[in-house]
Amino acid sequence: MVVIPKVTDVQVIPVAGYDSMLLTLSGAHYPYFTRNIVIITDDSGNRGIGEIHGGDVITKSLNSFKSIIIGRPITEYRGILNDMKRQVAHPDADKGAGIQQLNISNLQYVVHAEAAVECALLDLYGKFVNLPLCDIIGSGRQRDAVEMLGYLFYIGDHTQTDLPYLQNDDNSDAWGKLRRKPTLTVAGIVEQAKAMKDRYGFRCFKLKGGVLDGAEEMKAVKALHEAFPDARINLDPNGAWTLDEAVKLTKEYGDALTYAEDPCGPENGFSGREVLSFYQNATHKPVATNMIATDWKQLYPTLLMKSVDIVLADPHFWGIEGSLRVASILNDWGLTWGSHSNNHFDITLALYAQVAAAAPGNITPIDTHFVWQDGQQLCDNALNIRNGEIAIPKRPGLGIDINDTKLAAAHELYEQLSFHGRDDAKAMQYLIPNWTFDPKTPTLLH
Ligand SMILES: O=C([O-])C(=O)C[C@H](O)[C@@H](O)C(=O)[O-]
Ligand SMILES: [Mg+2]
Numbered sequence: 460m461v462v463i464p465k466v467t468d469v470q471v472i473p474v475a476g477y478d479s480m481l482l483t484l485s486g487a488h489y490p491y492f493t494r495n496i497v498i499i500t501d502d503s504g505n506r507g508i509g510e511i512h513g514g515d516v517i518t519k520s521l522n523s524f525k526s527i528i529i530g531r532p533i534t535e536y537r538g539i540l541n542d543m544k545r546q547v548a549h550p551d552a553d554k555g556a557g558i559q560q561l562n563i564s565n566l567q568y569v570v571h572a573e574a575a576v577e578c579a580l581l582d583l584y585g586k587f588v589n590l591p592l593c594d595i596i597g598s599g600r601q602r603d604a605v606e607m608l609g610y611l612f613y614i615g616d617h618t619q620t621d622l623p624y625l626q627n628d629d630n631s632d633a634w635g636k637l638r639r640k641p642t643l644t645v646a647g648i649v650e651q652a653k654a655m656k657d658r659y660g661f662r663c664f665k666l667k668g669g670v671l672d673g674a675e676e677m678k679a680v681k682a683l684h685e686a687f688p689d690a691r692i693n694l695d696p697n698g699a700w701t702l703d704e705a706v707k708l709t710k711e712y713g714d715a716l717t718y719a720e721d722p723c724g725p726e727n728g729f730s731g732r733e734v735l736s737f738y739q740n741a742t743h744k745p746v747a748t749n750m751i752a753t754d755w756k757q758l759y760p761t762l763l764m765k766s767v768d769i770v771l772a773d774p775h776f777w778g779i780e781g782s783l784r785v786a787s788i789l790n791d792w793g794l795t796w797g798s799h800s801n802n803h804f805d806i807t808l809a810l811y812a813q814v815a816a817a818a819p820g821n822i823t824p825i826d827t828h829f830v831w832q833d834g835q836q837l838c839d840n841a842l843n844i845r846n847g848e849i850a851i852p853k854r855p856g857l858g859i860d861i862n863d864t865k866l867a868a869a870h871e872l873y874e875q876l877s878f879h880g881r882d883d884a885k886a887m888q889y890l891i892p893n894w895t896f897d898p899k900t901p902t903l904l905h
Contacts, residue, residue, distance in 0.1 A: 463532040464501035464587060464829075467491035469576075471521040472496045473513060475876055476835045478802055479639055480615035482902050484669030484697040485563040486883030488616045491872070492626045492802040493879050494522055494790035496837070498861060499579040501533055505586045508838075508861050509578030510806035511775055512570045513873075514880040520572035522546060525635055528576065533587060536580035540778070543573045557729045557753045557870035560724055560898035561697040563883055566801070569753050574778045578810050578857070581779065585856030586702065592857055593816035597783030604848040605815040608693075608824040609661030610800075611651050611683075611778075612831075613670045617643040629834050634658040638831055643671070643903075648679040649686050655830060660846035662689070663824045665720065668825040671903045673704055673774035677712035684715035691717040691824065696725025697751055699901050702734050702741075709742045718769060718823075724898065733768040734758070747771055747823070749799030756787065762792070769823050771799040774814050775807075790820030799825035802832060805841040805867075809857040812842055812849040837865045 469687050481488040493513025500506050511517060527542045538838040545828055585592045592778055617624035629635030633654035644649055650744045652664050668676040671695065677850075680694050687875050698721045700708065705722035722737055724731040731751040747769035752761040753776045761767060772785040776799070786796035796818050798811055808829045815825045830844070842849050852858035873879070887894045891905050 463534050464503040464505065464583070465532050466528050467502050467527045468499040468500040469528050471518060471525075472498065472866060472870050473518050473879065474636055474804070474837070474866065475513070475873035476802070476832055477628070479612075479831055480620075480624055480641075481612040481667070482615050482670045482903055483612075483667055483883065483896070484561050484699050485896055485900060486885075486887035486894065487790075488802070488883065489881070489886050490622050491876055492881070493873060493876070494657060494804060495575060496576045496804075496806065496861075496866065497521060497579045499576070499583060501583055503582055503587070506578035506860075506861065507581070507856065508578060508584070508806055510573035510810070511572060511575035512567065512801060514567050516567045517570065517572045519877070521575060523784060524573070524576055528837065533580055533583045536577065539580065540573060540577055543576060547571075556862045558750050558755065559698070559748065562896065562898070563881055566881065570775050577779050578806075582856035589855050590808075591851055591853065591855060592813035593851055596638045596779055596814065597817040598787065598818055598819055600851075601819050602816050604850045605814065606663070606702075606824040606848050607659075607661065607827050608663040608665050608845050609652060609655040609659065609690075610830065611648055611655070611664055611666045611786055612642075613648070613667070614640065614642040615890055616888070618792045619854045620886060621625060622886060622889070628688065631753055633901070634830070645675070645679045645682045647877045649682050652683055652686065656687070659830060659844040660848075662847045663691040663693075664691040665695060665826065667696045668901075669699035672901065672904060673700050673708050674711075677708050677715075679803075680714050681715040693718050693720050693747065694722075695720035696901070697721050698731060698903065699899060701726060701899070702737055705738055709744050713744055717808055718747055720746045720747040721750045722746070724750065726899075732761050732764055732766045736764040737766060741828055742866065745769060749773060749776075762794075768875065769795040769797055769847045771797045771826065774810060775797040779810070779814055786818035786820065786822070788905060794905035795821065795823050798827040800828050802828045802833065805829065805836040805838050805859065806857065807870060808849070809838075809842050811842055813849060813857060816851050835869075836864055837869060
């Protein structure tokens, strides 16, 4: 008789890693980012791992799940998930505003802590049946390698702060050096893309906008298109532009842009879903979002109004099976699936590769911030981006193994931090005194 392993232990370990002073509409990334790691052990001795956003709200949620998980057979993972979902219902969560305006303090409520448990249980399940994760989720494996995109950022000048931004952690090539240097020009962005391509082989790029004047950012897109004529290029100002500005900029520079990600958002009493559908009508430019459709209720009007063509259904927003259900619907309706990301370690990188490998249809290259953290891996056998792709390993589950020494060091770093959440205004205020988030004003134009 086959003996199904049972869960004997659940550990929730908050960790921190180092980051560059990346600029977005919500401000500047701090020198550290935080995440929560979940390790579930079963009585066969296997360990399943998951990773999700940091912050005390999420750590608390994860700890509250322990009694639901411990003692149950790993094959009951769907039942465990249902029980966790019944328990969550964040009492302080906003009621649907989500991140329509990149209010980064709302991210903790858009993210579902259960997704880290889902990941760890599926990692165990994959080990039990001796299959990679992508073979046991959604409709199963759709591809053996997943294309990733090169995520470009403007970078603030850390020398204007007394914050301990990492420097000289990797001088092995141009990418290792450039990712820690201030970058605010068109030429700087093209240089960043070239260095990224040289190391990782990316064929597609996304520029994080909402930082400078829209025309200046579109000039960077144009220059990227000239440097990489075959690349899919996308600009994401996180809804900072007005509808009129987005339409004008798209008409002027649009040939260089393959698709626009959240070019505009809520304005004049219209929701982001309505405004993006007006943008579509005016430009016929494909649109992606990770802002106006972050759950099932938001997805319904988004698709009804044909507001977007590409939904970046982040598995940490939708759950693993949820994200793949979105992928199936989009594929059946002739639309496109992709995934959003925030700063993350190599456990999330492996998960996103596995989920994307199981997403049906012609998906768009997957977002990852990992290139900014490369070198800070927490696992042995970590997956790598080569030729712009991640090849799915033959090993079962996620295909990676937690390295306890590295995990302990990342936890130690976290313990030294006085603040565990994310507040992009803090670092930004060194560059512009009294800076506060404004969803309609690019970061450096305050
Ligand atoms: O695609 C996106 O909208 C993002 O990646 C938004 C995030 O806030 C990202 O810019 C970040 O984490 O700084
Ligand atoms: Mg986005």
